[in-house]
Amino acid sequence: MKIHEYQGKQLLRKYGVPVPIGIPAMTIEDALAAISKVQQESGGEVVVIKAQIHAGGRGKGGGVKVAKNAKEAEAAVKAIYGMKLVTHQTGPEGKKVQRLLVEQGLAIEHEYYLGMLLDRGTGRVTVMASQEGGMDIEEVAAKHPEKILRESIDPATGWQDYQSRSLAKRLGLTGKAATELGKFMRPLAKCYEDMDCSLLEINPLVTTKDGRVLALDAKVNFDDNALFRHPELEEWRDPNEEDAAEAEAKKWDLSYITLDGNIGCMVNGAGLAMSTMDIIKFYGGAPANFLDVGGGATAEKVTAAFKLITSDPGVKAIFVNIFGGIMKCDTIAAGVIAAVKEVGLKVPLVVRLEGTNVELGKKMLDDSGLNIVSAADMADGAQKVVKAAGGSK
Amino acid sequence: MSVLVGNNTKLVVQGMGSAGAFHAKQMVEYGTRVVAGVTPGKGGSRVPGLETVPLFDTVEEAVRLRGANTSVIYVPPPFAADAILEAAAAGVDLVIAITEGIPARDMVKVKYVLDRDYKHVVLVGPNCPGVITPGQCKVGIMPGYIHKPGGVGVVSRSGTLTYEVVHQLTALGLGQSTAIGIGGDPVKGTDFIDALAWFAEDPGTSAIFMIGEIGGDSEERAATFIKDNVNKPVAAFIGGLTAPPGKRMGHAGAIISGGKGAASDKIAALKAANIAVAPTPAEMGTTLAKLIN
Numbered sequence: 001m002k003i004h005e006y007q008g009k010q011l012l013r014k015y016g017v018p019v020p021i022g023i024p025a026m027t028i029e030d031a032l033a034a035i036s037k038v039q040q041e042s043g044g045e046v047v048v049i050k051a052q053i054h055a056g057g058r059g060k061g062g063g064v065k066v067a068k069n070a071k072e073a074e075a076a077v078k079a080i081y082g083m084k085l086v087t088h089q090t091g092p093e094g095k096k097v098q099r100l101l102v103e104q105g106l107a108i109e110h111e112y113y114l115g116m117l118l119d120r121g122t123g124r125v126t127v128m129a130s131q132e133g134g135m136d137i138e139e140v141a142a143k144h145p146e147k148i149l150r151e152s153i154d155p156a157t158g159w160q161d162y163q164s165r166s167l168a169k170r171l172g173l174t175g176k177a178a179t180e181l182g183k184f185m186r187p188l189a190k191c192y193e194d195m196d197c198s199l200l201e202i203n204p205l206v207t208t209k210d211g212r213v214l215a216l217d218a219k220v221n222f223d224d225n226a227l228f229r230h231p232e233l234e235e236w237r238d239p240n241e242e243d244a245a246e247a248e249a250k251k252w253d254l255s256y257i258t259l260d261g262n263i264g265c266m267v268n269g270a271g272l273a274m275s276t277m278d279i280i281k282f283y284g285g286a287p288a289n290f291l292d293v294g295g296g297a298t299a300e301k302v303t304a305a306f307k308l309i310t311s312d313p314g315v316k317a318i319f320v321n322i323f324g325g326i327m328k329c330d331t332i333a334a335g336v337i338a339a340v341k342e343v344g345l346k347v348p349l350v351v352r353l354e355g356t357n358v359e360l361g362k363k364m365l366d367d368s369g370l371n372i373v374s375a376a377d378m379a380d381g382a383q384k385v386v387k388a389a390g391g392s393k
Numbered sequence: 394m395s396v397l398v399g400n401n402t403k404l405v406v407q408g409m410g411s412a413g414a415f416h417a418k419q420m421v422e423y424g425t426r427v428v429a430g431v432t433p434g435k436g437g438s439r440v441p442g443l444e445t446v447p448l449f450d451t452v453e454e455a456v457r458l459r460g461a462n463t464s465v466i467y468v469p470p471p472f473a474a475d476a477i478l479e480a481a482a483a484g485v486d487l488v489i490a491i492t493e494g495i496p497a498r499d500m501v502k503v504k505y506v507l508d509r510d511y512k513h514v515v516l517v518g519p520n521c522p523g524v525i526t527p528g529q530c531k532v533g534i535m536p537g538y539i540h541k542p543g544g545v546g547v548v549s550r551s552g553t554l555t556y557e558v559v560h561q562l563t564a565l566g567l568g569q570s571t572a573i574g575i576g577g578d579p580v581k582g583t584d585f586i587d588a589l590a591w592f593a594e595d596p597g598t599s600a601i602f603m604i605g606e607i608g609g610d611s612e613e614r615a616a617t618f619i620k621d622n623v624n625k626p627v628a629a630f631i632g633g634l635t636a637p638p639g640k641r642m643g644h645a646g647a648i649i650s651g652g653k654g655a656a657s658d659k660i661a662a663l664k665a666a667n668i669a670v671a672p673t674p675a676e677m678g679t680t681l682a683k684l685i686n
Contacts, residue, residue, distance in 0.1 A: 118497055118579055118580065120610075123500070124505075155501050193498065196498050198497065223497050225470060226499075228470075259637065267553075269643075270643025271549070271552065271554035271632045272551065273642070273643060274551075274606060274643070275551075275554060275632040275633075281634070282672070323556045324536070325556050355539070355556065355560075379673060379676075
């Protein structure tokens with residue numbers, strides 16, 4: 001689960017991680033009122049207006065503006081609020097800005113990169129840091145891997161202060177800033193652990209001319225598997241940031257991702273679902289979605305999945321690819337037949353069934369009188385559905 | 394011959410709720426020696442239809458009173474880490490965790506404790522279909538009937554793709570020594586390299602099929618390992634060639650992030666290690682068959 005920068009900073013502040021003074025605003029009026037409040041609290045004229053969308057690359061897209069005074073800040077609020085912000089992560093259609101963060105401007109000395117995430121290789125949480133902050137860290141990692149410093153967290157002891165001192169030394173932080181890094185890292189690591197984060201990225205982490213260390217940005221993701229421990233996070237979901245179909249899928253406990261092709265897919269198992277997309281592409285088609293109905297799907301769940309697929313107007317053909325294990329082929333057949341009876345079938349449907357109760361499942365589909373193209377195997381099904389969707393692109 | 398499970402396996406099923414009981418029955422029908430079930434608070438009772446399987450409150454009793462040496466876990470995610478550690482502490486040698494959706498933080502701790510205190514215990518999973526030695530022992534949720542005893546060792550990150558390759562192999566007359574589902578989570582027990590090393594040493598395994606997917610770099614490390622250590626024919630398939638970066642594809646581990654974990658990189662690494670890579674999931678069986686013949 002992803003949250004906004006301002007929410008991430010609220011969380012960090014709660015843990016005692018230094019962040020700039022700032023006020024989030026959901027409307028233009030609130031944002032304009034926030035300008036003078038932030039100026040008063042910080043005792044400075046300079047404020048930063050930051051668009052709050054989940055995608056990265058906001059600065060380059062014009063969603064972050066530094067204003068020297070109230071007049072400039074007002075202009076920035078009016079320019080950014082409501083704009084279609086296009087970044088490398090939003091896609092060409094962009095994202096409408098409906099939330100702003102008004103923050104104090106800081107006299108920055110240097111920008112660093114800091115990230116915490118799980119290292120699968122070691123099975124431990126790892127802190128990554130670099131002197132090259134503020135910019136595209138993936139580029140730094142690719143071109144200069146030696147510039148990324150790493151510290152692994154021992155699951156028994158958690159983050160230790162000596163690790164902060166070591167990191168400070170290697171980052172070239174001296175004096176007050178080196179001490180401040182320790183005060184920054186300890187609560188940050190605690191927050192990651194307590195909150196079941198899957199990513200905590202501070203880019204940039206800044207030192208100021210007066211020797212403070214603060215999080216100028218905050219990207220916080222949570223482990224979806226651990227959300228049951230943090231019911232309060234539900235409040236932080238922003239429906240504007242969620243794909244409507246993906247949100248609907250979540251209600252049914254379906255794993256669904258919208259893609260931009262024209263072949264709707266319904267598959268059981270994540271690996272098979274991914275591979276079904278691959279084989280459609282291999283034969284020249286384009287999948288409209290990733291959809292894993294899971295192992296224990298009921299006929300109702302299959303019906304819901306089918307409705308999701310057919311609700312996408314871009315879908316020109318549907319491929320149902322099932323390898324029944326625990327999931328029985330007759331259950332799938334019953335679900336598909338019920339769904340078609342309920343929502344109709346306006347596009348060709350190709351079905352490949354294999355596994356438990358396959359003969360019964362096939363017979364049910366044959367007897368249903370529905371216009372279903374049956375496929376002998378995965379390759380046959382993929383070729384048939386690509387043809388049905390208008391041939392290879 | 395086989396690896397991990399076989400005729401000597403004495404299985405305890407942890408989590409005899411509806412799913413656990415259902416699969417326990419399937420395993421008994423397949424011929425697996427299911428010696429006990431564990432559900433805290435249900436000790437002394439029996440599950441209808443499973444009258445031969447006594448229920449205990451603790452794994453320790455299952456080991457002491459019934460000689461269990463392997464545990465399979467169907468316990469729900471919030472309690473699954475605790476169940477894995479209980480099994481290790483009770484003295485089983487092998488823990489196969491089927492449960493999907495265990496928080497990563499819990500698995501970090503489990504892995505840490507297993508590495509520190511229970512080095513002899515093998516964990517398979519979590520979030521996996523289990524392990525089967527066809528004709529001898531099935532531990533997990535896979536459909537038993539598609540398997541056939543033989544010489545192909547299968548190791549896979551994906552459940553249904555494992556069924557797919559096994560089905561293709563069986564149709565081609567190629568039986569399996571053991572099929573191991575290692576699961577799709579970022580922090581797990583057995584990884585490709587462990588399974589590959591077992592298969593390399595197992596006299597009953599004459600060839601290996603490996604199924605990987607996007608995310609992490611296990612496949613790349615496996616490719617290097619195979620090049621240096623495995624003298625048996627190996628074929629592979631990698632799922633997710635067309636998966637878009639930044640989108641998690643069902644499995645907690647299946648995501649291309651930070652430009653890493655793409656299928657194309659993994660395929661290139663495997664090919665560089667002279668491993669035959671199936672071009673599509675429909676050609677997994679035939680890719681290995683060509684290599685053997």
